[in-house]
Amino acid sequence: MLKLFKPAAAIDRLPAEKVDAEYKKLRLQVFIGIFIGYAGYYLLRKNFSLAMPYLQQEGFTKEQLGWALSAVSIAYGISKFLMAMVSDRSNPKYFLPAGLILSAITSLFMGFVPYFTSTINIMFVMLFLNGWFQGMGWPPSGRVLVHWFSVNERGNKTAIWNVAHNIGGGLMAPIAVGGATLFATLYGTSKGSFEGTFILPALVAIVVAIIAFILIRDTPQSKGLPPIEEYRNDYPSNKRETIERELSVKEILFKYVLNNKWVWAIAIANIFVYFVRYGVLDWAPTYLSEEKGFNMNKSSIAYFLYEWAGIPGTLLCGYISDKVFKGRRGPAGFVFMIGVLIAVLVYWLNPAGHPIIDMICLIAIGFLIYGPVMLIGLQALDFVPKKAAGTAAGLTGFFGYIFGSVTANGVMGTVVSKSGWNAGFILLISSCLLAAIVFAITWNVRGQEIVKNN
Numbered sequence: 033m034l035k036l037f038k039p040a041a042a043i044d045r046l047p048a049e050k051v052d053a054e055y056k057k058l059r060l061q062v063f064i065g066i067f068i069g070y071a072g073y074y075l076l077r078k079n080f081s082l083a084m085p086y087l088q089q090e091g092f093t094k095e096q097l098g099w100a101l102s103a104v105s106i107a108y109g110i111s112k113f114l115m116a117m118v119s120d121r122s123n124p125k126y127f128l129p130a131g132l133i134l135s136a137i138t139s140l141f142m143g144f145v146p147y148f149t150s151t152i153n154i155m156f157v158m159l160f161l162n163g164w165f166q167g168m169g170w171p172p173s174g175r176v177l178v179h180w181f182s183v184n185e186r187g188n189k190t191a192i193w194n195v196a197h198n199i200g201g202g203l204m205a206p207i208a209v210g211g212a213t214l215f216a217t218l219y220g221t222s223k224g225s226f227e228g229t230f231i232l233p234a235l236v237a238i239v240v241a242i243i244a245f246i247l248i249r250d251t252p253q254s255k256g257l258p259p260i261e262e263y264r265n266d267y268p269s270n271k272r273e274t275i276e277r278e279l280s281v282k283e284i285l286f287k288y289v290l291n292n293k294w295v296w297a298i299a300i301a302n303i304f305v306y307f308v309r310y311g312v313l314d315w316a317p318t319y320l321s322e323e324k325g326f327n328m329n330k331s332s333i334a335y336f337l338y339e340w341a342g343i344p345g346t347l348l349c350g351y352i353s354d355k356v357f358k359g360r361r362g363p364a365g366f367v368f369m370i371g372v373l374i375a376v377l378v379y380w381l382n383p384a385g386h387p388i389i390d391m392i393c394l395i396a397i398g399f400l401i402y403g404p405v406m407l408i409g410l411q412a413l414d415f416v417p418k419k420a421a422g423t424a425a426g427l428t429g430f431f432g433y434i435f436g437s438v439t440a441n442g443v444m445g446t447v448v449s450k451s452g453w454n455a456g457f458i459l460l461i462s463s464c465l466l467a468a469i470v471f472a473i474t475w476n477v478r479g480q481e482i483v484k485n486n
């Protein structure tokens with residue numbers, strides 16, 4: 033591990049009368065830091081898709097660009113897991129901004145140096161690098177969440193933090209399109225300039241990384257504060273013990289993550305959740321234009337609504353899992369996935385000529401799918417001691433991206449080309465059902481109760 037990333041050491045405790053005020057101030061500060069930091073990551077997650085129409089005008093085909101784009105998901109899935117093992121033993125104040133700056137530098141190279149967008153293979157390598165650096169965002173955020181927020185408030189706080197990615201993803205398109213227009217003006221061309229879709233989001237992301245660096249802190253103990261469990265008198269088990277020493281990679285991986293059946297269960301659920309998340313989102317423009325007669329404008333509105341509907345849906349899901357199901361995430365995940373199943377069915381069976389119903393279905397799917405997406409991350413944080421939290425979430429991310437998202441692009445594309453949209457929808461519906469079943473298997477599990485803290 034690089035010396036720079038070394039976890040911040042504990043310092044002497046502050047006087048008791050200062051603890052409360054300092055905790056309140058720093059909890060808000062670190063939360064804002066990871067919120068805007070993770071939103072910043074999403075400015076650079078898929079900005080390439082906004083460059084694609086311009087790159088098509090430069091002579092690249094849809095298939096070539098789709099292949100290059102898949103590099104982001106492949107690298108991201110692997111990195112979210114591997115970099116999480118590094119992150120669990122790193123100071124998030126350095127780790128999170130470092131990944132964001134590296135991702136921004138990759139994007140700046142693609143915007144400023146023509147060589148890096150000159151062939152599909154070079155773009156694939158650049159996007160792979162970008163995906164890799166993108167994997168440095170979730171794990172340090174998870175480390176901050178579990179060290180500054182105790183188990184009985186985590187559902188709510190994780191749900192609020194999780195909407196950062198909808199906000200970042202939602203803001204990316206106008207910033208990238210604004211960049212294209214701005215750089216077209218600077219370069220004196222009448223058409224949009226794809227360079228700007230790389231450059232402007234990257235510049236904004238660098239500013240975000242600096243702000244995140246200023247705000248984020250490592251553990252409460254490194255600021256002279258007690259562990260969060262002691263401060264809030266909220267322990268994960270009756271033994272009132274938590275692990276506060278940094279764990280070795282071997283301990284994290286083999287003692288707490290890979291031999292935990294519940295982590296495996298949610299990793300498998302994540303395959304199906306991500307297949308639906310990206311299977312619906314990435315194919316919506318194509319499906320709506322081919323089968324429902326939507327033009328690009330209407331399709332992009334539907335795409336936008338899908339992302340933003342995720343915000344209230346995620347908050348509601350976190351609230352329901354805390355208040356109605358008393359900290360059990362499985363039932364909330366089950367109910368939301370059944371809701372997604374119904375909305376996907378209507379989206380499929382609604383005949384062409386009723387665009388409002390298609391829009392409502394996409395809003396409903398967006399509203400409902402991001403809750404389960406968030407719950408899996410939350411369960412991962414809950415199922416292991418806090419020093420292993422990023423790695424557990426990283427494993428679920430690996431399964432979600434490599435087996436869910438990548439197949440949502442590749443397998444869906446092949447199935448739809450060979451057998452038509454009905455076959456594609458049967459895959460989506462089956463995934464909803466399988467995700468619901470795995471959530472149901474975790475029905476009675478309260479993460480904090482099964483965590484092994486010794």
Ligand SMILES: O=P(O)(O)OC[C@H](O)CO
Nearest residue numbers: 170194197405406409429
């Ligand atoms: O798909 P990811 O890894 O960016 O995660 C998105 C959400 O934050 C999941 O909780």
